[in-house]
Amino acid sequence: MSKVKPIGPIPGGYACRDGELSIGGRTASELVAEHGSPLFVYDRGLLHSRIEALRAAMPSQLHIHYAMKANPFAPLLEQMVELVDGIDIASGGELTMALNAGAEARQISFAGPGKRDDELLAAIQAGVTINIESPNECDRVLAIAAREELQPHLAVRVNPDFDLKGSGMKMGGGAKQFGMDVDFVAATVQKILDAGADWRGFHIFAGSQALKAEAIIETQAQTIALAERLAEQIGQSPEHVNLGGGFGIPYFPGDEPVDIGLVGEALKKQLSALPKILSNTQFAIELGRYLVGEAGVYLTRIIDRKTSQGETFLVTDGGLHHQLAASGNFGTVIRRNYPAAIATQYDKPSEEAVSIVGCLCTPLDLLSDHSEMPKAEVGDIVAIFCAGAYGATASPANFLGQGPAREILIG
Numbered sequence: 079m080s081k082v083k084p085i086g087p088i089p090g091g092y093a094c095r096d097g098e099l100s101i102g103g104r105t106a107s108e109l110v111a112e113h114g115s116p117l118f119v120y121d122r123g124l125l126h127s128r129i130e131a132l133r134a135a136m137p138s139q140l141h142i143h144y145a146m147k148a149n150p151f152a153p154l155l156e157q158m159v160e161l162v163d164g165i166d167i168a169s170g171g172e173l174t175m176a177l178n179a180g181a182e183a184r185q186i187s188f189a190g191p192g193k194r195d196d197e198l199l200a201a202i203q204a205g206v207t208i209n210i211e212s213p214n215e216c217d218r219v220l221a222i223a224a225r226e227e228l229q230p231h232l233a234v235r236v237n238p239d240f241d242l243k244g245s246g247m248k249m250g251g252g253a254k255q256f257g258m259d260v261d262f263v264a265a266t267v268q269k270i271l272d273a274g275a276d277w278r279g280f281h282i283f284a285g286s287q288a289l290k291a292e293a294i295i296e297t298q299a300q301t302i303a304l305a306e307r308l309a310e311q312i313g314q315s316p317e318h319v320n321l322g323g324g325f326g327i328p329y330f331p332g333d334e335p336v337d338i339g340l341v342g343e344a345l346k347k348q349l350s351a352l353p354k355i356l357s358n359t360q361f362a363i364e365l366g367r368y369l370v371g372e373a374g375v376y377l378t379r380i381i382d383r384k385t386s387q388g389e390t391f392l393v394t395d396g397g398l399h400h401q402l403a404a405s406g407n408f409g410t411v412i413r414r415n416y417p418a419a420i421a422t423q424y425d426k427p428s429e430e431a432v433s434i435v436g437c438l439c440t441p442l443d444l445l446s447d448h449s450e451m452p453k454a455e456v457g458d459i460v461a462i463f464c465a466g467a468y469g470a471t472a473s474p475a476n477f478l479g480q481g482p483a484r485e486i487l488i489g
């Protein structure tokens with residue numbers, strides 16, 4: 079077949095045992111026999127090693143936050159609460175999950191462009207930091223807090239006047255629904271201070287899924303300069319500045335991992351030469367997929383093998399209702415293949431080009447397009463890697479009445 083399309087790079091940390099993909103020491107068929115298919119498997123050891131390596135590379139005083147939108151699975155979240163310094167939430171639902179996972183209120187910060195009054199009330203009552211995203215939102219929070227006679231903890235989310243170059247998802251640098259334009263910030267902080275609320279600082283998130291260290295370094299430098307400019311305008315030092323994140327992971331052919339060594343060295347220099355107004359400020363970065371994405375694998379069993387006009391299709395019992403991103407329908411313009419493998423033929427060489435599809439009745443349900451794989455039959459198990467972030471949580475599990483996949487944390 080001529081139309082072979084490459085797959086993305088398989089992340090490190092996975093092994094072969096008895097000819098099969100092994101995750102945290104368990105083979106794919108052992109895991110599926112025990113827990114069923116389709117199944118998301120998250121490896122605790124890989125979460126630990128990722129965070130250890132990141133901490134070793136970053137300045138020691140930098141706080142690392144986990145953006146739980148990437149993966150809110152309770153056992154994984156409980157583990158992340160132990161490993162990181164803060165949890166970033168994006169809804170009242172995530173607030174409940176974070177508190178249930180053992181996060182302390184002072185470790186939690188809440189960002190999101192449309193927070194409902196009930197969510198704001200819950201956040202104020204819990205005592206978490208709310209990242210204020212508009213002057214109107216500021217008025218609403220202050221009114222709710224005054225009514226409840228509670229002092230809210232408020233940071234201002236700034237829509238930076240620059241973007242994160244090369245990022246897959248730009249969240250600053252232009253007209254955006256996220257945060258407030260720089261021009262509104264000083265007056266909003268003044269309002270917070272005048273109301274007697276606890277002003278916590280700034281949240282400045284420029285973008286997501288960047289792989290180039292130089293781009294991340296430049297954005298971090300611009301973010302610190304912006305925080306300085308705003309603090310000078312306000313005339314007060316921010317206690318905390320969230321520098322955003324944006325560290326991506328390699329999903330597609332040709333993608334290279336972020337060189338965190340370079341990012342860490344540059345940030346060490348930046349933090350050791352801070353302007354006076356930021357010299358006592360606590361800095362944090364906020365990461366989702368970088369922390370958990372490569373620690374997860376989606377396993378799905380082949381239930382049919384068929385040919386059509388000379389092309390081979392492996393039909394699985396899973397699909398885009400669990401792994402929307404791998405199907406190319408979650409924020410990508412051009413569909414490319416995620417890293418994938420026949421988990422039960424892991425030691426075998428590639429032999430044929432196949433399309434691995436899901437069980438849904440839509441042509442969108444394509445998990446791997448014309449990929450070269452070892453020969454696989456009904457009963458074999460497919461692995462889709464990079465499934466630890468925006469997998470189960472970002473997929474339409476109820477589509478066609480299918481329901482969610484099982485999820486497990488092992489190790």
Ligand SMILES: Cc1ncc(COP(=O)(O)O)c(C=O)c1O
Pocket residue numbers: 145148166189247249283286287323324325364365366367368467
């Ligand atoms: C405010 C905020 N924080 C964190 C993230 C997590 O991004 P990522 O998973 O790419 O690190 C996002 C993603 O959209 C975001 O909007």
